[in-house]
Amino acid sequence: MGQLNIKDDALIADAKALAELLGTSTTAALREAVQSRLASERAVRNDRARRKYEALMAIGRESAKLFPPVGSSDHSDLYDENGLPR
Secondary structure (H helix, E strand, O other): OOOOOOOOHHHHHHHHHHHHHHOOOHHHHHHHHHHHHHHHHHHHHHHHHHHHHHHHHHHHHHHHOOOOOOOOOOOHHHEOOOOOEO
């Protein structure tokens, strides 16, 4: 895998401070921070997608009320009791 070269002194200092607070290495502290933020962002995006889906389904339910009902999908309204076309 590739290597990450950080040239931001403030970020390096923050990463070292986090590692010290966590009692772990700088790499482990950065891994935990990145994984935590990644999980958070994914949750936000999944929630946003779920809300969009629910909004679209609500629009579909409301718009379906504007159209008259049609025959059943089994087409029994097209055939008589003997199976012949009406």
